[in-house]
Amino acid sequence: MRIAILGSGGVGGYFGGRLAAAGSEVTFIARGAHLAAIRQHGLRLVSPRGDALIMPAKAVETIDEAGPVDLVIVGVKLWDTEEVAHSLVSVAAQGAAILSLQNGVQKDEILRRSLPAEAVLGGVCYIAAAIAEPGVVAQSGTMQRLVFGEYGNAPSTRSEAFLAACTRAGIDVELSRDIERLIWEKFVFLVGLSGTTALFGQPIGPIREDAEKRALLLAAMQEVVAIGQAKGVALPADYADSRLAFCDTLPAGMTSSMQTDLARGNRLELPWLSGGVVEMGAALGIPTPANRTIADALEPRTLGRG
Numbered sequence: 001m002r003i004a005i006l007g008s009g010g011v012g013g014y015f016g017g018r019l020a021a022a023g024s025e026v027t028f029i030a031r032g033a034h035l036a037a038i039r040q041h042g043l044r045l046v047s048p049r050g051d052a053l054i055m056p057a058k059a060v061e062t063i064d065e066a067g068p069v070d071l072v073i074v075g076v077k078l079w080d081t082e083e084v085a086h087s088l089v090s091v092a093a094q095g096a097a098i099l100s101l102q103n104g105v106q107k108d109e110i111l112r113r114s115l116p117a118e119a120v121l122g123g124v125c126y127i128a129a130a131i132a133e134p135g136v137v138a139q140s141g142t143m144q145r146l147v148f149g150e151y152g153n154a155p156s157t158r159s160e161a162f163l164a165a166c167t168r169a170g171i172d173v174e175l176s177r178d179i180e181r182l183i184w185e186k187f188v189f190l191v192g193l194s195g196t197t198a199l200f201g202q203p204i205g206p207i208r209e210d211a212e213k214r215a216l217l218l219a220a221m222q223e224v225v226a227i228g229q230a231k232g233v234a235l236p237a238d239y240a241d242s243r244l245a246f247c248d249t250l251p252a253g254m255t256s257s258m259q260t261d262l263a264r265g266n267r268l269e270l271p272w273l274s275g276g277v278v279e280m281g282a283a284l285g286i287p288t289p290a291n292r293t294i295a296d297a298l299e300p301r302t303l304g305r306g
Contacts, residue, residue: 001024001025001070001071001161001162001165002024002025002027002067002068002069002070002071003016003019003024003025003026003027003069003070003071003072003073003165004026004027004029004063004066004069004071004072004073004091004096005026005027005028005029005073005075006029006063006072006073006074006075006076006084006088007029007030007074007075007076007077007080007084008028008029008030008034008038008043008059008075008137009034009075009130009131009137010075010127010128010129010130010131010137010257011075011101011125011127011129012028012073012074012075012076012101013028013043013045013075013129013131013137014045014047014127014129014137014139014144015073015075015101015125015127015144015146015171016028016043016073017043017045017052017054017137018045018052018144018169018170018171019165019166019169019171020043020054020057021045021052021054021169022165022168022169022170023168024165024168024169026054026057026058027058027059027060027066027067027069028043028057028058028059028060029059029060029061029062029063029065029066030059030061031061032134033134034131034134034135035059035060035061036134037133037134037135037136038057038059038134038135039057039059040135041055041135042054042055042056042057042135043055043057043059043135043136043137044135044136044137045136045137045138045139046132046136046137046138046139047129047138047139047144048139048141048142049139049142049144049170062087063087063088063091064087064090066091068094069091069096070095070096070097070158070161071096071097071098071099071158071162072088072091072096072097072098072099073099073100073101074098074099074100074101074102074107074111075101075102076102077102077267077269078102078103078104078106078107078269078271078272079267079269079271081100081102081107081110081111082110082113082114084111085110085111085113085114085115086114088111088114088115089114089115092115092116092119093116096119097119097120097121097158097162098111098115098119098120098121099120099121099123099148099162100120100123101123101124101125101146103187103190103194103257103269103272103273104187104190104269104272104273104276105183105184105187105228105276106272106276107272108120108122108151108183117151120151121148121149121150121151121158121159121179122148122149122150122151122176122179122180122182122183123146123147123148123149123179123183124146124147124148124179124182124183124186125145125146125147126143126144126145126146126186127139127143127144127145128140128141128143128254130257130260141251143172144171144172145171145172145173145174146166146171146172146173146174147173147174147175147176147179147182148162148173148174148175148176148179149175149176149177149178149179149182150179151179151180153177153178153179159175160175163175178234180233181233181234181235184224184228184233184235185235185239187224187228188221188224188225188228188235188239188240188243189221189243189246189247190256190273191220191221191224191273191274191277191291192217192218192220192221192224192240192243192244192247193217193247193254193256194256194257194258194259194269194273194274195217195220195258195273195274195291195294195295195298196213196216196217196220196294197255197256197258197259198256198258198259198262198268198270198294198298199216199293199294199297199298200213201259201262201263202255203252203253203254203255203259204247204250204251204252204253204254204255205251205252205253205254206252208244208247208248214244216290216293216294217244217247218240218241218244219289219290220274220277220290220291220294221239221240221243221244222240222290223277223281223286223287223288223289223290223291224240224277224291225237225239225240226281226286227277227280227281227284227286227288230284230286231280231284257269258270258273261304262298262301265304265305266304267302267303267304268298268301268302268303268304270295270298270299270302271302274291274292274294274295274298275291275295275299275302277291277295278291278292278295
């Protein structure tokens, strides 16, 4: 299967690296020093699940240089989604499937504004990984799960082919017949984790042990559930409570990429996380005071320290 990784950072670099190491034909799309390092030294994965070196690795700067592909995995930050969608018009017209592993629930809607709806697969991933240095992607912990599926829940040859490729690569993978619900389930947890860890500048441990912070975490997730239900997503009424219980099982030091970005002075995905919840809530007439508190407090840092 010919796969292009559009955004070869923590998520794209890790999953693309595993696929390439297992024999899939993978092209990494990157930029700057990371691109140069991959071209010169290959892509190195550092992981508790086993290190890997993809050498040589095919690496290019734009999707137009990738050549014919069967699947594009999108792993860029959310603010780049619209630009990426425009860049994918040609490859989608040639029959390539598009699978976004980005955060949030608005990503595929943005892609479908520029691309045929049938080209877009739904997907979520669960992993903590980042670029440790140019050409090196490091995973924290052992979780590396990928769930994807067709919107409309129909089986497809392309989905089966990608499932087989992931299985060969040793990726914990699931082909779902209800991918929209699973995207929203992750969104519930992600909004709570990202919002509170960034707001308080702490990992999940101290947050879940403090009564007021814990209450804000739960309320932020409950607001997402209410919005998802209003949009017709089959989320159980007590789903936020189950996610809070899940938070109690996580390593105390676990944080979010948004908290890490905030600490580094980087741009934040806030407008598509807590900010997106506020926006969707306003459109639906659903109050979102917890997420508004988070979004208002972090808004001055949204564009980073620049």
